[in-house]
Amino acid sequence: MLGNLRDKLVRTRQAFRKLEDLFKSGKSREEALDELAEAMILADIGVGTTEKIIEAIRTGTRKDDPPEVLKKALKDEIASLLTRFEAPFAAGPGPSVVLMVGVNGGGKTTSMAKLARRALGEGRKVMMAAADTFRAAAQEQLSIWGRRLNVPVIKGPYGADPAAVVFDALKAFQAQKADLLLVDTAGRVHTNANLMSELEKIRRVAAREIPGAPQEILLVLDATIGQNAIVQAREFLKFSGITGIFLTKLDGTAKGGTVIGIADELGLPIKFIGVGESAEDLLEFDAASFAEALLS
Numbered sequence: 001m002l003g004n005l006r007d008k009l010v011r012t013r014q015a016f017r018k019l020e021d022l023f024k025s026g027k028s029r030e031e032a033l034d035e036l037a038e039a040m041i042l043a044d045i046g047v048g049t050t051e052k053i054i055e056a057i058r059t060g061t062r063k064d065d066p067p068e069v070l071k072k073a074l075k076d077e078i079a080s081l082l083t084r085f086e087a088p089f090a091a092g093p094g095p096s097v098v099l100m101v102g103v104n105g106g107g108k109t110t111s112m113a114k115l116a117r118r119a120l121g122e123g124r125k126v127m128m129a130a131a132d133t134f135r136a137a138a139q140e141q142l143s144i145w146g147r148r149l150n151v152p153v154i155k156g157p158y159g160a161d162p163a164a165v166v167f168d169a170l171k172a173f174q175a176q177k178a179d180l181l182l183v184d185t186a187g188r189v190h191t192n193a194n195l196m197s198e199l200e201k202i203r204r205v206a207a208r209e210i211p212g213a214p215q216e217i218l219l220v221l222d223a224t225i226g227q228n229a230i231v232q233a234r235e236f237l238k239f240s241g242i243t244g245i246f247l248t249k250l251d252g253t254a255k256g257g258t259v260i261g262i263a264d265e266l267g268l269p270i271k272f273i274g275v276g277e278s279a280e281d282l283l284e285f286d287a288a289s290f291a292e293a294l295l296s
């Protein structure tokens, strides 16, 4: 897992190498910390989170501590910050529903396919629902993934009530005694109020049909947009049930530091990371491995 993560995070690791170099230069701790703060902000960690980490390193080290001690303090601090919000993926072992939310283009459908493949690998019976009924392309894309993975996709007519599609999907899910229903939702942010009430309605329908559902509501965020992902996330947090983040496209970006800012500023666990365009390119997020992969 660690080797794979290191390879996938290659561009972010290059950005982080600059942080490491700061410790090698024989500077005083204060000089090193100042430069470190600057470099962390450039690495998309975010100002607030950066300040918090720098302060923790300052408190946890002594003025004359050698560079290795500072570097270890940085790694530990990143790991502990990410660990604070860690939570296991709660979909299963019983019948479970997972809603995927997030703006269009962020990677919702691809990420759903990844979760479907993962569950199939665990021997679970998986279904998908296309509840973005206004975007024909989204339905089509989900159907393509469905055919590839051999997973049934429940759709509705163009413009149908998304909650009605989810209701039909839940009925099929129960009839077929499936284990996991993954639901794609609309990502139109310009009609935000409508979208939030639409998501709320989907949630109510799911809760009525399956005990404890939806077990997970994952907010899909694109890591390549860096700190803007946090701004985008705040819009979706108006819809209160989000249980975690699925952070996509970490393979192609140098902005992997966003992971740290997102977890810290939103106070939500990062549950999965997407590291490529195929269904296999999924990694379960693990705070310690992530910190290790970034700074080793």
Ligand code: GDP
Residues within 6 Å of the ligand: 102, 103, 104, 105, 106, 107, 108, 109, 110, 111, 138, 141, 187, 248, 249, 250, 251, 252, 273, 274, 275, 276, 277, 281
């Ligand atoms: P949606 O509109 O939110 O459903 O987004 P899509 O699933 O259609 O993804 C948008 C684009 O991002 C597609 O070209 C995907 O192949 C790509 N994509 C999604 N996840 C990842 C990822 O983890 N890594 C990379 N490199 N590309 C991704």
